[in-house]
Amino acid sequence: MNRLHDYAALAGPEVIGQLHRLAEKLGARRFVHINSTRSGGGVAEILSRAVPLLNQLGLETNWEVIYGDQEFFEVTKAFHNALQGFKVNLPQVMLDHYREVNRENARRFTWEADFVLVHDPQPACLIEEMRGRAKCWIWRCHIDVSRPNPQVWRFLRDVVRQYDASVFSMSQFAQNLPHPQYLIRPSIDPFSEKNRDLTPEEIQAVLDRLEIKRDKPIILQVSRFDSFKDPVGVIQAFRLVRRHAPCKLVLAGGEATDDPEGPRILAEVMEAANGEPDIQVLLLPSDAHHEVNALQRAADIIVQKSTREGFGLTVTEAMWKGKPVIGGAAGGIVLQLQDYNTGFLVHSPEGCAFRIRYLLHRPELARRMGQLAREFVRQHFLITRHIRDYLTLVTLVDNPGSRIIEL
Ligand code: UDP
Numbered sequence: 001m002n003r004l005h006d007y008a009a010l011a012g013p014e015v016i017g018q019l020h021r022l023a024e025k026l027g028a029r030r031f032v033h034i035n036s037t038r039s040g041g042g043v044a045e046i047l048s049r050a051v052p053l054l055n056q057l058g059l060e061t062n063w064e065v066i067y068g069d070q071e072f073f074e075v076t077k078a079f080h081n082a083l084q085g086f087k088v089n090l091p092q093v094m095l096d097h098y099r100e101v102n103r104e105n106a107r108r109f110t111w112e113a114d115f116v117l118v119h120d121p122q123p124a125c126l127i128e129e130m131r132g133r134a135k136c137w138i139w140r141c142h143i144d145v146s147r148p149n150p151q152v153w154r155f156l157r158d159v160v161r162q163y164d165a166s167v168f169s170m171s172q173f174a175q176n177l178p179h180p181q182y183l184i185r186p187s188i189d190p191f192s193e194k195n196r197d198l199t200p201e202e203i204q205a206v207l208d209r210l211e212i213k214r215d216k217p218i219i220l221q222v223s224r225f226d227s228f229k230d231p232v233g234v235i236q237a238f239r240l241v242r243r244h245a246p247c248k249l250v251l252a253g254g255e256a257t258d259d260p261e262g263p264r265i266l267a268e269v270m271e272a273a274n275g276e277p278d279i280q281v282l283l284l285p286s287d288a289h290h291e292v293n294a295l296q297r298a299a300d301i302i303v304q305k306s307t308r309e310g311f312g313l314t315v316t317e318a319m320w321k322g323k324p325v326i327g328g329a330a331g332g333i334v335l336q337l338q339d340y341n342t343g344f345l346v347h348s349p350e351g352c353a354f355r356i357r358y359l360l361h362r363p364e365l366a367r368r369m370g371q372l373a374r375e376f377v378r379q380h381f382l383i384t385r386h387i388r389d390y391l392t393l394v395t396l397v398d399n400p401g402s403r404i405i406e407l
Helices: 004-010 014-028 040-056 070-084 092-109 124-133 151-161 200-209 231-244 262-273 289-298 314-320 349-362 363-380 385-398
Strands: 030-035 060-065 113-120 132-139 163-168 181-183 218-222 247-256 278-282 302-303 325-328 343-345
Touching: 004 014, 004 385, 014 262, 014 385, 040 060, 040 163, 040 314, 040 385, 060 262, 070 092, 070 151, 113 124, 113 343, 113 385, 124 132, 124 163, 163 385, 181 247, 218 231, 218 289, 218 314, 231 247, 231 349, 247 289, 262 278, 278 289, 289 314, 302 314, 302 349, 314 325, 314 363, 325 349, 343 349, 349 363
Parallel strands: 030 060, 030 113, 113 132, 132 163, 163 181, 218 247, 218 302, 247 278, 302 325, 325 343
Antiparallel strands: none
């Protein structure tokens, strides 16, 4: 793990100074983060990097994970889908199971804390069992809840309203809740195995191992096999491009233990790919950070054609690697890709195909776009900024009713 002062070279020394000042003000407090998986997906990615850095700042921070059976994760994936706008059917028996699994986890936990940050809906119900174990409960929603299914949101809202505050990734996700809501953008860690610089030999070694030839430009999408990531739409776009320009498509995806839908979506992708040699579908283990890093660095164009997206760390990761990124105009992707500047936003497979061709024919523009993208991430989406926002939030929540808070 890198030391905090290593980040000064990228984020600026003043940012590191601010972090130490904020942490000193908070003093000897205990923090607990809770989510539902240690690996796979953006939340685990962020926590695995942020928790050690918070401890380096002298803040006693633990990361707890709830356990659940297949049925539990089917309910929570249905929540996820419904909150992102799908119509789902959630009978009472499933909602009862969701509550029961949270209750079982609460019985297992022994910690006490000053601040608890509960990530996403899976562990949200813990508050009903454990309220007294922490002074302050904050719900951190990473999902695109711009247009939630009203019935499911009503159920979840009754749980979330018990919290002292909630955090969303952008203003479009804010909800009607009886407590303060804060907006914090996620981030990437430039020194993680996912994002650190790689040598050309390291990149080539991964391509050799995965049997990817660099005989044509590589178009890449990295994401869980999830319908909101629209991998089938990416294949459609690729087929449109391929009529006019030689290129190959790599769809790299892994599994997350809290996402039971992966195999079904993967099967749809395989059917759409139809054995075509220029479409490579890679099923990677959830800790294949080095491989994802190398793939992102080897790609010529990176796509994240999501139709709903909380933030889209894969977009930030690709931008940090100086790549031109084409993203679906959804959720947090629009915070990152300023159309024509730090990337391209698209609304359809046809639009995506048009932009892929546009970039393939303009390598100089693609290079400049990648440079702007990297600088944009440096300024806005590094983990140091994220931790500063988080410590500021905790300071604010810790001083309810104060008219002046000196940061
Ligand atoms: N990821 C990975 N392997 C995969 C697919 C995704 O390591 O096969 C990582 C990806 O690099 C990113 C995170 O998982 O760090 C996904 O975060 P994002 O916000 O893009 O999407 P989420 O899965 O949280 O919806």
